[in-house]
Amino acid sequence: MSEGTTPEDPMTRLLHRLVTDAARDRPVPAFALLHRETDAHLDVLVGDVVDVDRLADIPLDGEEVLALVPFRQLRERGFTARDDGAPLRCLVVRERERVPVDLAVALLPATPPAVADLAVDVADDAYAEVVRRVIDDEIGRGEGANFVIRREFTGSTAATPAHAVLAWMRELLEHEHGAYWTFAVHTPGLSAVGATPERHVSSIGGVVAMNPISGTFRHAAGGASADDLVAFLGDVKEREELVMVVDEELKMMSAVCPDGGRMRGPFLKRMSRLTHTEYLLEGTTGLDPREVLRRTMFAPTVTGSPMGNACTVIARHEPTGRGYYAGVLARFTPAPASPSGYDLDAPILIRTAYLDDAGRVRVPVGATLVRHSDPAGEVAETHAKAAGVLGAIGAIPRSDASGTPIGALAAGATDDPRATALLADRNRTLAAFWSTPQRARQPREVSALVIDAGDDFTTMLAHQLRHLGLDARVVPWHEAPVVASDELVVFGPGPGDPRNSTDPRIARLRELVAARLEQRRPMLAVCLSHQLLAHLAGLPLEPLPAPRQGLQLHVDVFGEPAAVGFYNTFTAVAPDRSITPELGLEVAADPSTGAIIALRGASVASIQGHLESVLSPDGLALLERLVEGVLAPAPLVWSGR
Ligand SMILES: C=C(O[C@@H]1C=C(C(=O)O)C=C[C@H]1O)C(=O)O
Ligand SMILES: NC(=O)CC[C@H](N)C(=O)O
Numbered sequence: 208m209s210e211g212t213t214p215e216d217p218m219t220r221l222l223h224r225l226v227t228d229a230a231r232d233r234p235v236p237a238f239a240l241l242h243r244e245t246d247a248h249l250d251v252l253v254g255d256v257v258d259v260d261r262l263a264d265i266p267l268d269g270e271e272v273l274a275l276v277p278f279r280q281l282r283e284r285g286f287t288a289r290d291d292g293a294p295l296r297c298l299v300v301r302e303r304e305r306v307p308v309d310l311a312v313a314l315l316p317a318t319p320p321a322v323a324d325l326a327v328d329v330a331d332d333a334y335a336e337v338v339r340r341v342i343d344d345e346i347g348r349g350e351g352a353n354f355v356i357r358r359e360f361t362g363s364t365a366a367t368p369a370h371a372v373l374a375w376m377r378e379l380l381e382h383e384h385g386a387y388w389t390f391a392v393h394t395p396g397l398s399a400v401g402a403t404p405e406r407h408v409s410s411i412g413g414v415v416a417m418n419p420i421s422g423t424f425r426h427a428a429g430g431a432s433a434d435d436l437v438a439f440l441g442d443v444k445e446r447e448e449l450v451m452v453v454d455e456e457l458k459m460m461s462a463v464c465p466d467g468g469r470m471r472g473p474f475l476k477r478m479s480r481l482t483h484t485e486y487l488l489e490g491t492t493g494l495d496p497r498e499v500l501r502r503t504m505f506a507p508t509v510t511g512s513p514m515g516n517a518c519t520v521i522a523r524h525e526p527t528g529r530g531y532y533a534g535v536l537a538r539f540t541p542a543p544a545s546p547s548g549y550d551l552d553a554p555i556l557i558r559t560a561y562l563d564d565a566g567r568v569r570v571p572v573g574a575t576l577v578r579h580s581d582p583a584g585e586v587a588e589t590h591a592k593a594a595g596v597l598g599a600i601g602a603i604p605r606s607d608a609s610g611t612p613i614g615a616l617a618a619g620a621t622d623d624p625r626a627t628a629l630l631a632d633r634n635r636t637l638a639a640f641w642s643t644p645q646r647a648r649q650p651r652e653v654s655a656l657v658i659d660a661g662d663d664f665t666t667m668l669a670h671q672l673r674h675l676g677l678d679a680r681v682v683p684w685h686e687a688p689v690v691a692s693d694e695l696v697v698f699g700p701g702p703g704d705p706r707n708s709t710d711p712r713i714a715r716l717r718e719l720v721a722a723r724l725e726q727r728r729p730m731l732a733v734c735l736s737h738q739l740l741a742h743l744a745g746l747p748l749e750p751l752p753a754p755r756q757g758l759q760l761h762v763d764v765f766g767e768p769a770a771v772g773f774y775n776t777f778t779a780v781a782p783d784r785s786i787t788p789e790l791g792l793e794v795a796a797d798p799s800t801g802a803i804i805a806l807r808g809a810s811v812a813s814i815q816g817h818l819e820s821v822l823s824p825d826g827l828a829l830l831e832r833l834v835e836g837v838l839a840p841a842p843l844v845w846s847g848r
Pocket of ligand 1 (some may be wrong): 355423509510532558572574575
């Protein structure tokens with residue numbers, strides 16, 4: 208125990224009591240210790256535990272609340288998750304204390320209980336096999352662009368949970384860097400300690416922020432140099448991975464912020480054994496913070512994209528429920544000026560060890576799998592990500608025989624001019640729309656119905672349509688009317704094989720597209736819907752030689768060159784055609800492969816790429832052109848040329 212404090216010290220009374228009671232095996236109340244990046248203090252919270260069913264039930268009655276939100280909670284959004292029974296647990300705070308970090312470190316138990324019997328549920332070679340399967344059977348079949356599959360390190364300890372998490376918290380405070388939150392939580396039967404790099408979402412005074420982090424640079428055991436960092440920053444896979452999760456989180460921002468989201472970055476997030484790349488997204492909302500959380504469950508960086516289908520893919524490839532992994536810790540603090548009188552700060556539950564009353568320890572971890580993932584590389588990445596917390600709980604060594612910390616990044620590497628130039632260069636090819644304020648233009652009294660086919664890119668499309676002055680709303684495919692009165696119907700993208708008409712979603716979407724064509728009223732079809740339109744127009748559909756999931760291409764759209772983001776595995780093809788066999792639509796195709804980029808006719812347009820994506824710098828202008836084309840009273844674009 209520290210020399211500088213006494214039990215009577217008013218500044219540390221609460222923490223002192225927790226530490227002493229835990230050490231003497233006396234009953235310890237439910238508590239949380241939270242340290243936020245850049246804060247010189249740490250918060251000690253003690254309170255009552257209440258388990259609730261739904262996010263909306265989190266009791267915001269004037270007290271501060273810290274909620275542990277399990278992964279299965281995303282069933283509230285209608286998505287798939289194994290029901291492992293992990294409760295949505297709230298700590299309603301009754302007592303609190305702010306302790307300077309150095310004082311807290313001095314007070315916390317100095318000898319961490321070691322974890323024994325380190326094992327892993329999915330062995331390295333089995334995980335490598337999962338990586339291959341996800342690339343072939345999921346990305347290769349159009350199920351999505353990226354997926355995070357978890358494995359779990361396990362171990363055991365003889366220490367009581369309260370004492371263990373206090374001691375491990377000290378280790379993390381002393382030895383892990385760059386964490387967004389370092390925390391310990393202790394409740395009956397469920398304790399956790401971790402150092403998570405990533406904010407899922409915060410809503411402070413109505414300003415919503417998300418922090419997509421993806422791209423992982425593993426520092427070599429003997430240390431990493433600036434050259435190594437530069438090589439990592441030049442890696443295409445790592446770069447694409449980050450952009451994909453930015454797209455997915457912009458979908459969420461567009462769903463909760465009427466002004467969309469603006470991105471800042473990219474930045475580097477340097478931790479003890481690895482460095483990540485990240486962006487920050489910001490927008491404003493009037494929503495209750497519980498609703499902000501509900502609409503953003505959960506980050507694509509720990510699930511995949513499109514997010515809803517990623518949850519189905521996770522359930523297919525993970526043997527057990529996720530517990531709290533990829534869920535969040537959600538801290539609701541009273542704030543009279545904020546929506547519903549509360550602010551929210553919610554870091555993602557990763558890089559965390561869970562401990563139960565039987566002394567079982569679990570450290571779940573995952574990696575983002577994309578089309579050119581290397582199985583061995585992803586296995587190594589899971590080890591590197593788990594290493595920070597495994598080192599803190601004494602399950603693996605933190606330093607080598609000479610006492611040198613394992614895997615340190617050379618001082619100054621992150622300021623290397625080559626590294627900063629590579630980072631700055633990344634935005635050059637991205638859409639400026641998403642990094643500037645997105646004020647709406649003059650309203651035009653044109654209503655647009657956007658049909659969601661299982662990919663929330665529709666929220667970004669709707670946001671861009673509103674920006675263009677249209678009155679846009681999004682409905683899910685199963686609620687969309689066959690005859691819509693709206694001036695414009697936009698059929699959205701979605702996962703799956705467009706040829707699979709036994710899938711009720713795909714069959715229904717095809718029906719809706721056909722019905723709108725029949726009415727000869729303005730429509731725009733995007734990606735999956737574009738493929739269905741192309742098929743109705745008599746063109747064959749086939750898998751691309753290699754999936755183009757999360758890729759920018761320079762294409763020619765009816766004579767205008769454009770850089771556009773693509774997220775497709777399949778394509779319609781039109782060898783040597785300029786007009787479709789049915790419907791007589793004009794074709795824009797890749798001249799070398801015949802892969803269709805876009806189609807248009809009177810009141811109809813479609814596009815294989817995602818104009819709304821951050822990967823589409825020319826997206827908004829092209830969207831405007833296509834929309835003007837289909838809304839034009841006389842066939843402006845297609846006059847039988
Ligand atoms: C999935 C995890 O981490 C996430 C995945 C990352 C990646 O794949 O590069 C980086 C940071 C986190 O968003 C984990 O730690 O378990
Ligand atoms: N984003 C999409 O709509 C993708 C369409 C289809 N699932 C494909 O992979 O080709």
